[in-house]
Amino acid sequence: MSKREIEVLLPPEVAYDEFARYRALLAATGLEPGEADFVHLRKRSIDARGRQPLVRLRADIWLTPPPADTFGPWFQYSDVSRARRTVLIVGAGPAGLFAALRCIELGLKPIVLERGKDVRTRRRDLAALNKEHVVNPDSNYCFGEGGAGTYSDGKLYTRATKRGDIQRILRLLVQHGATPDILVDAHPHIGTNKLPAVVAALRDTIRAAGGEVRFDTRVDDLILDSNHLRGVVTATGEALEADAVILATGHSARDIYELLHRRGVRIEAKPFALGVRVEHPQQLIDQAQYRLQDRGPLPAASYALVHQTQWQGKQRGVFSFCMCPGGFIVPAATASGEVVVNGMSPSRRDSRFANSGIVTAVELEDMDLAQHGELAGLRLQQEIEQRACALAGHTQRAPAQRLGDFLKGTVSPELLETSYQPGLVSVNMEQVLGAGLADRLRQGFRDFGRKIPGYATNAAQIVGVESRTSAPVRIPRDRTTLEHPEIRGLFPCGEGAGFAGGIVSAAMDGERCAEAVLAGF
Numbered sequence: 001m002s003k004r005e006i007e008v009l010l011p012p013e014v015a016y017d018e019f020a021r022y023r024a025l026l027a028a029t030g031l032e033p034g035e036a037d038f039v040h041l042r043k044r045s046i047d048a049r050g051r052q053p054l055v056r057l058r059a060d061i062w063l064t065p066p067p068a069d070t071f072g073p074w075f076q077y078s079d080v081s082r083a084r085r086t087v088l089i090v091g092a093g094p095a096g097l098f099a100a101l102r103c104i105e106l107g108l109k110p111i112v113l114e115r116g117k118d119v120r121t122r123r124r125d126l127a128a129l130n131k132e133h134v135v136n137p138d139s140n141y142c143f144g145e146g147g148a149g150t151y152s153d154g155k156l157y158t159r160a161t162k163r164g165d166i167q168r169i170l171r172l173l174v175q176h177g178a179t180p181d182i183l184v185d186a187h188p189h190i191g192t193n194k195l196p197a198v199v200a201a202l203r204d205t206i207r208a209a210g211g212e213v214r215f216d217t218r219v220d221d222l223i224l225d226s227n228h229l230r231g232v233v234t235a236t237g238e239a240l241e242a243d244a245v246i247l248a249t250g251h252s253a254r255d256i257y258e259l260l261h262r263r264g265v266r267i268e269a270k271p272f273a274l275g276v277r278v279e280h281p282q283q284l285i286d287q288a289q290y291r292l293q294d295r296g297p298l299p300a301a302s303y304a305l306v307h308q309t310q311w312q313g314k315q316r317g318v319f320s321f322c323m324c325p326g327g328f329i330v331p332a333a334t335a336s337g338e339v340v341v342n343g344m345s346p347s348r349r350d351s352r353f354a355n356s357g358i359v360t361a362v363e364l365e366d367m368d369l370a371q372h373g374e375l376a377g378l379r380l381q382q383e384i385e386q387r388a389c390a391l392a393g394h395t396q397r398a399p400a401q402r403l404g405d406f407l408k409g410t411v412s413p414e415l416l417e418t419s420y421q422p423g424l425v426s427v428n429m430e431q432v433l434g435a436g437l438a439d440r441l442r443q444g445f446r447d448f449g450r451k452i453p454g455y456a457t458n459a460a461q462i463v464g465v466e467s468r469t470s471a472p473v474r475i476p477r478d479r480t481t482l483e484h485p486e487i488r489g490l491f492p493c494g495e496g497a498g499f500a501g502g503i504v505s506a507a508m509d510g511e512r513c514a515e516a517v518l519a520g521f
């Protein structure tokens with residue numbers, strides 16, 4: 001077994017053409033085509049710092065056949081239908097699904113309870129939301145099989161590198177149908193058109209191994225035996241008991257936070273982030289980032305921006321979040337009477353628009369803790385979402401303002417074309433956000449305009465509100481056992497509990513919770 005490792009910088013037209021790339025990699029190694037058994041791409045990233053963007057590739061050139069496990073399958077699942085221990089997992093988002101798979105690997109039987117519908121049926125409710133402005137409180141962009149990550153950009157990079165094995169999560173996704181490119185790209189993503197099939201394959205694996213996944217099954221109550229959680233009660237009144245409960249209901253399950261509060265299970269108010277989504281022509285971002293009129297074979301350009309602002313003597317960050325190149329803005333409300341936006345992209349990222357959340361931190365001191373206690377952040381979030389809906393006319397049309405007008409403080413006489421399907425209404429966004437948040441966002445946008453030419457102008461518009469970036473509530477847990485500090489048998493998990501942000505970190509947290517459940521027996 002022998003291989004050579006190589007790193008090269010290639011022009012995009014060579015790097016993205018399979019044959020030209022193969023020849024260039026061999027040439028760089030000094031090999032003739034017949035001398036290599038296999039070329040295995042290991043890493044791909046874009047270096048846009050020079051005059052012309054280049055693509056940096058790392059590859060293994062195998063002179064003999066590579067080991068059998070180089071391309072998977074990497075994971076096998078034994079039958080757990082008769083396992084001695086069962087685990088209830090509430091929520092089929094990334095945290096819940098990956099917790100279920102890990103339970104199976106560990107010999108535990110998972111029963112996943114999901115309030116929404118299977119990934120295919122869910123699509124109809126998304127169409128009704130986009131076209132008829134009807135919000136189904138159990139089936140929408142946040143709720144349903146695959147969770148909030150299903151109809152998304154499917155970005156898979158995370159800064160939570162110490163919280164688990166990222167490569168393991170990516171391999172699991174590849175084994176369930178995601179493109180192997182995600183193992184190679186510096187900023188991997190799957191795309192909203194490809195994610196549903198991957199999510200369905202994850203569910204099929206759980207069921208094939210004897211686990212259960214139940215849809216249209218909303219958990220409405222807890223079976224608490226003094227300080228021990230024995231199980232849950234569903235909306236139809238069915239009581240289900242198990243050896244442990246992993247609660248992975250995501251940051252939008254407000255009824256779960258209310259339920260915990262009502263049943264005396266300790267929760268805590270937590271800082272979160274709130275702002276708007278900004279939409280530019282993708283071409284403007286491509287030109288700024290690549291300095292090319294036409295990006296050619298290069299992927300739609302993205303950006304990551306951050307600025308420290310001063311507001312009433314306090315430092316607050318303003319940053320871009322969940323940037324979706326070549327994407328769409330989507331309605332992410334989970335109840336009628338509120339407007340929430342988020343972003344998604346297809347795998348080819350080929351829409352004419354670039355959108356990104358631009359948000360600022362909301363700290364505990366910004367909330368009315370005296371009046372609302374642990375739910376203060378949630379109430380503030382709700383209040384702004386409801387104001388967005390009211391000011392834009394009580395439908396799913398979203399309030400919007402051209403960015404240059406927002407900076408000047410004038411209402412836009414006309415809005416731009418948008419990817420947001422329900423439509424936009426011209427509104428003074430300061431009225432939606434309040435003066436404090438609006439002022440911080442303005443400071444951020446001005447700084448971003450200095451970093452990206454054309455960014456902070458009327459060529460862009462802001463759409464509100466981007467309010468579901470992170471959970472406004474934490475469900476505490478012990479650092480070692482991952483169990484709630486006061487309630488035995490309850491394992492708060494994923495983004496809703498405040499321990500993850502994004503698909504990969506939620507998946508890793510799901511795996512950790514499954515491991516913690518086993519360790520607790």
Ligand code: FAD
Nearest residue numbers: 091093095115147148149152154155219250494495502503
């Ligand atoms: P969730 O995914 O929120 O899953 C929770 C699940 O619990 C849901 O399916 C919900 O229906 C279910 N549930 C809630 N309450 C109950 C109940 N009472 N009973 C039963 N089930 C219940 N992250 C990225 O990393 N990359 C992206 O590109 C990206 N894009 C996004 C685009 C959009 C439009 C949205 C909304 C989010 C995006 N995110 C993205 C964020 C990402 O989706 C979340 O961070 C991630 O899904 C959190 O995983 P989770 O499993 O903790 O929670």
